[in-house]
Amino acid sequence: MHLSEVQIHPTPLERFEPLIGPERAAKLYAAAELARRVLAGRVVFIVNSTAMGGGVAEMLQPLLAYSRGAGIDVRWLVIQGNEEFFRITKRVHNHFHGDAGDGGPLGASERATYEAVLRDNALEFAALLSPRDVVLLHDPQTAGLIPLLRRSGAVVVWRSHVGTELWNDYVRSAWSFIRPYIEEAEAVILTRSAYAPDWLRRYVVIPPSIDPFSVKNAPMDERTVRSILYRVGILRGRPEVPAVFSHRDGTPGRIDHCADLLRAGPPPSADVPLIVQVSRWDRLKDMVGVMHGFARRAAALGNAHLALVGPNVSGVSDDPEGALVLDECTAAWRALPHAIRQRIQLVCLPMLDRDENAAIVNALQRHAAVVVQKSLAEGFGLTVAEAMWKSRPVIGSAVGGIEEQLVEGESGLLIAPPTDLDGFGAALERLISDRAFAERLGQNAHQRVLEFFLGSRHLIQYGELFARLEHPLVAPESAAAP
Missing domain, CATH: 3.40.50.2000 (Glycogen Phosphorylase B;)
Structure with missing residues (x-):
């Protein structure tokens, strides 16, 4: 040992x-x-x-x-x-x-x-x-x-x-x-x-x-954001600029690995609203619940798509359940109607280079129309603070440390109980349909992280x-x- x-x-x-x-x-x-x-x-x-x-x-x-x-x-x-x-x-x-x-x-x-x-x-x-x-x-x-x-x-x-x-x-x-x-x-x-x-x-x-200067949270311009997501296969299009980033030591890095993706049909284009949850493949993160909540409200969400994003399950050594939970998510996705499956993708991000992984997550969160963390339980939930720092509107479960971060209606929206799929769907619809409100939440969220987190x-x-x-x-x- x-x-x-x-x-x-x-x-x-x-x-x-x-x-x-x-x-x-x-x-x-x-x-x-x-x-x-x-x-x-x-x-x-x-x-x-x-x-x-x-x-x-x-x-x-x-x-x-x-x-x-x-x-x-x-x-x-x-x-x-x-x-x-x-x-x-x-x-x-x-x-x-x-x-x-x-x-x-x-x-x-x-x-x-x-x-x-x-x-x-x-x-x-x-x-x-x-x-x-x-x-x-x-x-x-x-x-x-x-x-x-x-x-x-x-x-x-x-x-x-x-x-x-x-x-x-x-x-x-x-x-x-x-x-x-x-x-x-x-x-x-x-x-x-x-x-x-x-x-x-x-x-x-x-x-x-969170560290505002880390690869995951550092500023990233829109063209680089899109080019990274094109490169890994999450969005449809050709890179406009090189899909590059800066490593934590200041040296240049490039996105060389693609994501492992499960979806029906081509990826969405950059102008399609993308709802994103990034977390481990863990039952307590309730990826299946996010999928079902989106599916219930899909007709009211216009042409919005959903991306459920986690690590490549072979890249997290201390979590033996990751592959099982990914299999459960895959089975739930396959059980959905084809028209819904076309708007949901399961994404496993490469883990060979931690900075490359972080740069992809940075791009995903910055591109997202809405960031979700619908956990059933959560000690804190750093992905919430990360998205808030990027001025994204966030929907989180009213559990654990998420309640410390999001002030309902001011810096995000809270779902209580976290199993309330109708409430979750209504929150999604509100943020997708009222972009001015979503932008105001995002701006307030950034200030809250600056002050406290x-x-x-x-x-x-x-x-x-x-x-x-x-x-x-x-x-x-x-x-x-x-």
């Missing part, structure tokens, strides 16, 4: 200042200076279960790059596991959202498998640690490392990106499974205070964020947390958006 290290290239904090202004930039610089003093001579190890695929990996890359740029010795390690380990941790992940997942147990046998895999990872990890190094572990896959790494004298913090405020027996079983481990952490970080169990005392609330705020909160790790954290604190 070998840990892998992800290379991080430093990025200067100063690039935020033109966006956030001198006053907020001064707070960022002060937090960085405080963290440098506290962490002098120590390493901060960030640990998760995959370097590609999903919002956590995408969020880590820029945050760690800025930390390196601020003069902090940050390193990113990815744990390794076998198929059974990831099957168990996916089950825990689903239970955290109140869902049965694959229906399997979380008993003594599963705990033994989970601990054995993490014990192997910890043995290798311990050789890298010095006393008082900081280890920030992400999500259920890593929680079992906490007691093992504490024995090496490390300061260990656990960060959860998952959870729900709607508790049931599945949620309780997930927390019960990881409780013996996280009770030994010096602090726990949650996305929302509503996710905390009543027995958890030492935690802070730090909502996720950029990485500069996230970095300030981490700096403050690291400065306080010398002292017990006894009460929750939140800087979430109101």
Whole structure:
């Protein structure tokens, strides 16, 4: 079992200042200076279960790059596991959202498998640690490392990106499974205070964020947007300019790989309104529900098309259910009338180059007439903030962190409950038919992200947390958006 290290290239904090202004930039610089003093001579190890695929990996890359740029010795390690380990941790992940997942147990046998895999990872990890190094572990896959790494004298913090405020027996079983481990952490970080169990005392609330300068969120002109979507096969047409982008290190990149596509007939042209949901192939993202909601309202949506977009299922190592969910979506698509199937495409994006993948998603979100995130449960939902930053009108389920991002009727539209297909269809129709309203939502959405959900705020909160790790954290604190 070998840990892998992800290379991080430093990025200067100063690039935020033109966006956030001198006053907020001064707070960022002060937090960085405080963290440098506290962490002098120590390493901060960030640990998760995959370097590609999903919002956590995408969020880590820029945050760690800025930390390196601020003069902090940050390193990113990815744990390794076998198929059974990831099957168990996916089950825990689903239970955290109140869902049965694959229906399997979380008993003594599963705990033994989970601990054995993490014990192997910890043995290798311990050789890298010095006393008082900081280890920030992400999500259920890593929680079992906490007691093992504490024995090496490390300061260990656990960060959860998952959870729900709607508790049931599945949620309780997930927390019960990881409780013996996280009770030994010096602090726990949650996305929302509503996710905390009543027995958890030492935690802070730090909502996720996006990097406005990442490949996925960087500015992109309309001709490049269209040319990228022509190149991968999502739109019909010939590239007007080269389908190129800039890598995160500033070097030039080009879209070389096509998407894997399922549709009936040719792709839509660029002037056809395109409704887009981008997410993992995960049942909790409810791609099938999006498809059925669109199908019910198709006649009222003019000539609009729908694109359900996820990663190539072989490119996400820690999600064993992706291929099964894609198969379910394919079966649901085939069951639709032919006239509806012609307006819906299932898209698997290439994952060989993470920056290429991000550039395609950037183009998709910028081109979309409406961006959807109709999740049944959602810890936060970074795709919502990404689309908001691009001034897109967004429809999201009124669940989890999506409720923190979208203000109903001001910066987006919320669907409650998330299974309300008629309500979802009505929201689609409203945004497709009233473009002035849709544009106003998009403009407000951009401003909301600028104020609350950029990485500069996230970095300030981490700096403050690291400065306080010398002292017990006894009460929750939140800087979430109101």
